[in-house]
Amino acid sequence: MKLKTFTGGIHPPDNKQWSSHKAIENCPLPAEFIVPLAQHIGAPSVACVEVGQHVAKGQEIGSAKGFVSVPVHAPTSGEIVAVESRPHPWGTALPAVVIKPDGEDRWSAELQPADPSDLSVDDMVEKVRQAGVVGMGGAAFPAHVKMSPPPEKKIRTLIFNGVECEPYLTADHRMMLEEPERILRGVALLQYVFGAERVVIGVEANKPDVIDLLEKECAGTPVEIMALQVKYPQGAEKQLIAAVTGGEVPSGGLPMDIGVAVHNVATAAAVTDAVIHGRPLIERICTVTGPAIREPKNLRIRIGTPLSHLVDVCGGLVEEPGKIILGGPMMGFTQLGFDVPSTRGTSGLLLLRSEDVAAQPEGPCIRCARCVQACPIHLLPATIAAYARRDLLAETEEYCAMDCIECGSCSYVCPAAIPLVQAIRYGKAAILAKKRNS
Amino acid sequence: MHAVFYSLLPACGVAVYFFGPSALTVLLIATLGCLATEAVCQRLMGQPVTIVDGSAAITGVLLALNLPPTSPWWLTLLGSVIAIAIGKQVYGGLGSNPFNPALVARVVLLISFPVQMTTWSVPAPLGTGLDLVTTATPLGEWKNAVMLTGKMPVDMQGSMSEYFFGNMAGSIGEISALALLLGAAYLFYKRILTWHIPVAFIGTVVLLSGLFWLVNPGKYPDPVFHLLTGGLILGAFFMATDMVTSPVSVKGMLLFGTGCGLLTVLIRLFGGYPEGVSFAILLMNAATPLIDRYTRPKTFGALSQRGTQ
Incomplete structure (x- = not known):
């Protein structure tokens, strides 16, 4: 069966072999x-x-x-x-x-476990807020905000991000393998909070042990485990949504605009700790x-x-x-x-x-278009970067620089070693600065 | 860059086999001429000399492949200087030229020195000891006949299999479809070429020329003739696919290839020149910025195509 994924993207060496087999240790x-x-x-x-x-x-x-x-x-x-x-x-x-x-x-005596069946949705969101839970994938956006969409934005699909597409990292991999029940309890709590009809945990196919385990654990539950083709940046929110649902989050919009919410698997575990155990992050x-x-x-x-x-x-x-x-x-x-x-x-x-990390000297762009093929947002990275480097901000913006998710796929594939994402990031900052000043 | 160089070796080999040392001379003069011109230009402009990147050498080889084997040394050298100085360096060097440098040189020479550029020799395979005899290319033969009689020539000098293997008059690099396809296959394997431009280009030529042939086979040659004679294969796989001078998006590449095919057939069938591949590619090179502008990929999540107004 052909595994689902998004269009564009790259295949960097994953280098996860350094740590993927190492069990989680408690750091002194x-x-x-x-x-x-x-x-x-x-x-x-x-x-x-x-x-x-x-x-x-x-x-x-x-x-x-x-x-x-x-x-x-x-x-x-x-x-x-x-x-x-x-x-x-x-x-x-x-x-x-x-x-x-x-x-x-020594734990604070004020922190007490709770029975989730006694809690309302608002109680749960409040507990998550008090526990300081944020998105654990890296962006660290407060989870309680994501859990409180405006009433007109109904969340139908809830996606959990177990992709971990960044090379080298194996933290989510080990957590899914060693603490699945901690994650799955959070998944169930979040499904209850959102009232979502469909719940999917997306995992890249390079973690077959996790996929097998979670499928076993979730048998008979509404939670769907979806194996995804290995590709960077699949863990990026919009790309994961595209891979799982085929839908595109509108430019400048949020996942809730198409009825989707995405949480990292580690965030689900933190929600379990917060709601059930009363423990902060x-x-x-x-x-x-x-x-x-x-x-x-x-x-x-x-x-x-x-x-x-x-x-x-x-x-x-x-x-x-x-x-x-x-x-x-x-x-x-x-x-x-x-x-x-x-x-x-x-x-x-x-x-x-x-x-x-030795830098290769930069060469001229020969319009080979590898960045165009790699860009998961379907931009023209070399064109945007060339405009941004010349401070042509109107053109930089016209070519949709603000849609760039800064995944770095373009810089990675560029055979001329042009710092494309760096130039685009500069252009985005310059556009925002200009808007603030005017 | 090295892969492109290797991919042209079969075509160079066939050329030396059929045209002997004269082809080799043109290849050497063109390549060395391009390297020297690049070095001199960069030195004069106070820039680092980058001839080791291989791009000037490729331009030299491609230029030689687009010249007749009888090309005199000064013509070849002049072509090299035009390709690099006027075709490339005046625009800012590698990556900045709007037109394919080798084709710029070929077309300048064709217009300026029509006699030397259209004096073709009969192929004389190595060891046959044949003297140099001049003749017309198959496309030229057809055009002459049509201009004079309005009909296909009664008896063409070669067969389709001879055309395929390269036993015909023509530019150094265009004669053997087989050798060119071998090189192109290597580039596909190395993922340097994508199929879009060659398929759109050749497909359009076959369809359009086939249409004319079906309507009037007494006057218009069949699509296989169009495919195997002249510079279509060389142009479609090695010249039109030049990344610097062709569009970046898939849609753009298909449009570009289709345009090349359309113009090639129009020039071949109705133009003053028997061959139109070079002109077609250069004209489409000129259209590339426009194509790029109107074929921007739809941004992820965009509600409608923006920026094209």
Whole structure:
């Protein structure tokens, strides 16, 4: 049978063999947690603790500010040693709460499990909000916002993203394999919240063990497991929807415009923790991998663990890395050092050697159109990039630069090594800046 | 770039077999001439010399394949200078030229030196010791007959199988359909060529010429004749598919190939020249920006095609 997928896309080497067979390990507590107050899309939370104060594990340390915002919680019990700006994965110093663990790792007594059958939809959404659950795929959009579509936007299809199309990353793979019931309980809760008629878990065919397991677990339930052709960027929301339903999210619109909602499988697990166990989002699975780390692992890390600690836990560096990336190699963010903390969006820490990231000199575009074939949004990347580089913003926009999802497929396939997605990203930022100023 | 070079080797081999050292001389002069011109142009403009990228050498080989085997050395050299200097470097070098550089040179030479550019030799396979005898190409033969009598020539010099293997008069690289198809198959295998332009180009020629042939077979040659004689195979697989000068979208490529086929048949059947492939491709090169503009792929999730107004 021909597996479903979207049009366009690329086939980078998946490099998952480094860590795909490694069972999840609990990462030991670091000497110090740096918990950023801004970890999600939307307004950053505001610190609600003071230096010297003792906090319990799971206690709120940053309060949400506005609807599109979530609170932040203590990853362990301990003492607040600082509330100050610290280096952040986004590239600047941002406010963070620094906690020195007391070693007891004691949960807050206020956090109580609940029986979901006693809860209304609104109760559940509120519990998810209070637990600080965000999209765990990387974008970190507050989950309770996605769970509250306007009443006229009926969600008919609920899709769970178990694609993990980024090379190297195996965090979702291991979670689906080792903790399926944690995910599936969340799937059922979210189906109830949305009242969706169809529930699909999309998994790429390079994880046959997961597909077999989930099919067994879901036998007799309305949850459909869909094996998808292996292709990047299938885990991108719009591409996954196209692969599963054949529908296209309108340009500039949201999945709910065509009656679809997409959640990551790890988000479903976080919803289970929040609604059933009453526990906030203070940990996640993170793949520490790449040729520059001695012992690649899938770790269950607390949010706020410094990257340096993750490196130590994985046996240290083989050599000075040429590039430190939070996330995968295609859409992850390059870091300048190991002093930044992990956040809720940290799906991976990838350490590449200098030889892996040696830049090829840029050549002229010969209009080979490989970027055109690769673009999952059906744009003309070379044309947009050429306009953006010349600051011809009207043309950049006319060629639909704002529809670009920045997946990097164009840069990846370009035989002339032209930094296409980088130029397009610049063009998009320039267009937005111009709009703000006028 | 190297793959394109290898793909042209069979055609070069057949040319040397049928036309002997004169073909080899033209190939060498054209290739070295293009490399030298590229180096001189880049040096004069104070740019890094990039002749190792292979693009100038390919242009040289393609130019030679588009010249008659009797081409005198100065004509070949002049062609190389035109191809690289006027066809490519004045526009900014690799990737910036709107027209196929080798075809620019061929057409400039054809218009400027019609005698030298249409003096064809009878193929004399290596070892037969035949002297150089001049003749007309099959397409030229047909055009002469039609101009004089309004009918097909009574007796054509070659058979279809001879045309297929390359035993006919013509440009160095166009004579053997077999050798060209071998090279093209290699490029398909290496995924450098896509089928869209060649299939649209050749398909249009076969359909349209077939239509005329069906209506008046006494005057118009059949589609196989159109396919095997002249530069159709060379043009459709190796010249029209030049990425720099052809559209980027699938729809655009199909349109481009169809346009090439249409113009080729019109020029062959009703134009002043017996062969129209070069002109057809150059005219469609000129239309490429326009085609690109009107065949933009529909953006994912777009409600209607935008940007084309």
